[in-house]
Amino acid sequence: MGSTGGDPAILPTVLLFRRPDGAFSAALRERYRILDFRASGETLPAFLAAAAAEPEPPRAAIVVGGGSVLVDVSFLDALPSLRCVVSTGAGVDHIDLAECARRGIAVGNSGEVYSTDVADYAVGLMIDVLRQVSAAERYVRRGSWPVQGDYPLGSKLGGKRVGIIGLGNIGSRIAKRLEAFGCVIHYNSRKPKDSVSYKYFPNVHDLAAESDVLIVACALTKATWHIVNKDVLEALGKDGVIINVGRGAHVDEAELLVVLKEGKIAGTSLDVYEHEPKVPAELFSMDSVVLSAHAAVFTEESRSDLWEYTIGNLEAFFSGQPLLSPVHADSLSYSCFPLSTMESMAGKPPILLLRPAHAPFIAALRERFSLLDFFASGEPLPAFLAAAAAAPEPPRAAVVVGGGGSIRVDVPFLDAVPSLSCVLTTGAGVDHIDLAECARRGIAVANSGQVYSTDVADLAVGLLLDVLRRVSEAERFVRRGSWPIQGDYLLGSKLGGKRVGIIGLGNIGSRIAKRLEAFGCIIHYNSRTPKDSVSYKYFQNVHDLAAESEVLVIACTLNKVTRHIVNKDVLEALGKDGVIINVGRGANVNEAELVMALHERKIAGAGIDVFECEPKVPAELFSMDNVVLSPHVAVFTEESWSDLGPHTIANLEAFFSGQPLLSPVYADSLV
Numbered sequence: 028m029g030s031t032g033g034d035p036a037i038l039p040t041v042l043l044f045r046r047p048d049g050a051f052s053a054a055l056r057e058r059y060r061i062l063d064f065r066a067s068g069e070t071l072p073a074f075l076a077a078a079a080a081e082p083e084p085p086r087a088a089i090v091v092g093g094g095s096v097l098v099d100v101s102f103l104d105a106l107p108s109l110r111c112v113v114s115t116g117a118g119v120d121h122i123d124l125a126e127c128a129r130r131g132i133a134v135g136n137s138g139e140v141y142s143t144d145v146a147d148y149a150v151g152l153m154i155d156v157l158r159q160v161s162a163a164e165r166y167v168r169r170g171s172w173p174v175q176g177d178y179p180l181g182s183k184l185g186g187k188r189v190g191i192i193g194l195g196n197i198g199s200r201i202a203k204r205l206e207a208f209g210c211v212i213h214y215n216s217r218k219p220k221d222s223v224s225y226k227y228f229p230n231v232h233d234l235a236a237e238s239d240v241l242i243v244a245c246a247l248t249k250a251t252w253h254i255v256n257k258d259v260l261e262a263l264g265k266d267g268v269i270i271n272v273g274r275g276a277h278v279d280e281a282e283l284l285v286v287l288k289e290g291k292i293a294g295t296s297l298d299v300y301e302h303e304p305k306v307p308a309e310l311f312s313m314d315s316v317v318l319s320a321h322a323a324v325f326t327e328e329s330r331s332d333l334w335e336y337t338i339g340n341l342e343a344f345f346s347g348q349p350l351l352s353p354v355h356a357d358s359l360s361y362s363c364f365p366l367s368t369m370e371s372m373a374g375k376p377p378i379l380l381l382r383p384a385h386a387p388f389i390a391a392l393r394e395r396f397s398l399l400d401f402f403a404s405g406e407p408l409p410a411f412l413a414a415a416a417a418a419p420e421p422p423r424a425a426v427v428v429g430g431g432g433s434i435r436v437d438v439p440f441l442d443a444v445p446s447l448s449c450v451l452t453t454g455a456g457v458d459h460i461d462l463a464e465c466a467r468r469g470i471a472v473a474n475s476g477q478v479y480s481t482d483v484a485d486l487a488v489g490l491l492l493d494v495l496r497r498v499s500e501a502e503r504f505v506r507r508g509s510w511p512i513q514g515d516y517l518l519g520s521k522l523g524g525k526r527v528g529i530i531g532l533g534n535i536g537s538r539i540a541k542r543l544e545a546f547g548c549i550i551h552y553n554s555r556t557p558k559d560s561v562s563y564k565y566f567q568n569v570h571d572l573a574a575e576s577e578v579l580v581i582a583c584t585l586n587k588v589t590r591h592i593v594n595k596d597v598l599e600a601l602g603k604d605g606v607i608i609n610v611g612r613g614a615n616v617n618e619a620e621l622v623m624a625l626h627e628r629k630i631a632g633a634g635i636d637v638f639e640c641e642p643k644v645p646a647e648l649f650s651m652d653n654v655v656l657s658p659h660v661a662v663f664t665e666e667s668w669s670d671l672g673p674h675t676i677a678n679l680e681a682f683f684s685g686q687p688l689l690s691p692v693y694a695d696s697l698v
Contacts, residue, residue: 039345040083042106045091045115051334055089058338064096071096075105084108087341092116092137092324099123103130111344113337116324117141117197118274119354120247128355135340138352139196140332141324144496146200147522147546148323149242149272151498152296153189153205154489155317156268157182157240158482158664160657161499162314167656168649172642178658182293183666184485185209190238192231192254193245193273194220201242207545208485213238216245231255235262240270247274257282260292267292272323275300284309287316298323304510311506318505319498320516326496328521376683377420379444382428382453388672392426395676401434408434412443421446424682426675429454429475429662436460441468449682451675454662455479455535456612458585462694473678476690477534478670479662484538486661487580487610490634491527491543493655494606495520500652520631523547528576530569530592531583531611532558539580551576554583569593573600578608585612595620598630605630610661613639622647625654636661 041059055061062085064074078085086108090096092115103109103126112122113135127134155161158181166178187210191198194214202212202225212225215234219227228234231254235241241263245251255269255278263269269292271278280301286292287310294315300306303321310316340350377397384392392398399415399422401408415422422444427434429452434440436450441464449471450460457474465472493499496519504516525548529536532552540550540563550563553572557565566572569592573579579601583589593607593616601607607630609616618639624630625648632653638644641659648654678688 039087040078040081040085041341042078042085042088042109044096045089047334048330051337054334054338059341072105075102079106079108087111087113087344089113089115089337089341090121092118092121097121097123098127100126103127103132111135111341111350113340113344113350114354115333115337117145118247120274120276122354124354133344133350134354135344135350135352136354137324137333138336140336141329142196142200143523143547144326144329144521145197145244145272145323146204147492148298148319148496148498149197149201149244149270150204150208151489151492151496152270152272152298152317152319153240153242153268154184154485155493155498156270156294156296156315157184157187158486158489158660159314160486160489160493160655161317161502163658163660164499164656165314167644167658170649172644172658176642177663178660180663180665180668181660183482183664185481186211186666187239188213188237189240189242190214190228190231190234191242191244192216192234192251192277193243194223194225195245197272198242198244199223201244204542204545207542208488209481210240231259232262235259235267236264238263239266240268242270243273243277245273245277247276252276253279255279255283257286260286263292265291265293269295269297271295272298275303280307287313304514306505306510311508317498318502320501320505320510322496322501322516322519325516325518326521327518328524330518376424377415377418377422378679379415379422379425379447381425381434385668388675391672391676396679409443412440416444416446423447424449424451424679426451426453426679427459428452429456434459436465438464441465441470449473449679449688451678453671453675455483456584457692458612458614460692462692466694471682471688472692473688473690474692475662475671476674478674479667480534480538482664482667483535483582483610483661484542486636486657487535487539487582487608487634488542488546490608490610490636490655490657491578491580491606492522494608494632494634494653495522495525497652499655503652524549525577526551526575527578527580528552528566528572529580529582530554530572530589530615531581532561532563533582533584535610536580536582537561539582548578569597570600573597573605574602576601577604578606581607581609581611581615583611583615585614590614591617593617593621595624598624601630603629603631607633607635609633610636613637613641618645625651628653 038060043061043063046065062078067074098112111133117137119136163178185208189205189210189212191214194216213234214225215228215231284307296317298319299321343350375397377399380398380400383402401411404411423446452474455475501516523546527543527548527550529552532554551572552563553566553569622645634655636657637659681688
């Protein structure tokens, strides 16, 4: 028998079939006489026989969730004294519930302890596969960004039709979170839920046919084994995505491999597998998949809560009270295209185009305007601008690349084209435009408005989930084959309850706040002035905001005031458990001091989409597991890219018709 504690004449006997940490083990031994299978060194049959032969045989057992120990007929026959089984997981597919019910054995699970963490992780996995976070992270780490250029576009989260299989504790939390992102929720479960307005589907095939994303969050039973099969995958279609945070056997893994190889679905994020920790080797080379080591439940906070909850279930049983989380057998729900330049089109106003653009956007511009295309001209910028200024009808408007591109709209630029009266940038940031000089000359300036706002907010949340829950880090762990050898991956940190400080509560910052509220975060913020429209706590300076936050999200514009707004003092105020997320501009953060703080563990981690000298990324970051690196892709989805063209054209048409611009930017209006 394993080690015991306390007075055996007083303490009730409990079997333990999982490896507890020191604090949990001590708490158990204060209350119970523990017979520890793992500590015994015996085979399971010998251990059970010895336990049954004890003077006071055990009446309760703690088993690991989804573990190798099955509580089946043979297990129960070996321990006829057993009257309570408590699983430390939400899933109970390793327990024969019907047989336990027949014998009058109470069964409890982890209840809702893990529900929020699994829901958070499911959303993180969904953002990862749609926005290609882990794939882009590998791209940055291997040094491809400066050589191969921008990473391919991802897909927008907002507006996606998400089908959830199993709308229980976890599924309903996933739905709540995704509603905050603007997703349309459908679901399948044993029966419709009167408490929700989501569309119900009685079978999974029809749910898949009406969904863009399918999330598996149900219990594993005979009815749900391989519930996602070939027919369901084909119904989901070539643009569809599967997220599995249920059990590996919910999905026919062999069929999933086939449809991924053949491009019959777009991608998948998997936290669970049929034969874990064995992961199909074919998945390791696929960039369309995100692989996680069954880590959805693992946070420091939930692990701590679990021990208290498990002891609460045992105390309820031994005092003759109902279990805190009883489980019954019947309760489971179940391009850039160069075109000729300097061509004059009669009747169409000329405009400067100073950004590479895809063919549909070019075609739409050419229908309305005479294009003077810098990137297609092959000329140096000074020669191009001089030729444009000398044209019979010089341009009055210019479309320039967003994101602090290499072309700066400054005094020399404006001097070279004195006819210019309107500058449109295709990004939200305007740090490459001298707004004060434009205002002095009476030149109207507009940006992309809210076109990118939801996508940037989505990626900010995705980066935060990735850092806290170690998604990309665990993905590398799985891909290099470490899971079967080294065992379960390290615990992450819970998102719910985190104090999140947002620098810049504009279009993007307010959307980040809305999304994080749905996860149970506490929002603080800093901006030029307080916002009367929100109830979040306002901080006048970033240092004090950092001191009162566990996460600092940078979503402000870059100007003289916000350059290096996050410096050594702010990082030290955030502290060793703090996390930085930057979706603003690289120069909002003093990069050298951030690298130092990460290296010295003065902060816990960072999720970075922007860099001071991009595409150059500090080489020191490549070897750090506490950072997530993204190649400035927060704005890049197929959908926002498509929306950008009409928005830009609408701004141009407003300008040429003498109407106000749709998304004007003023020198004194920046958050």
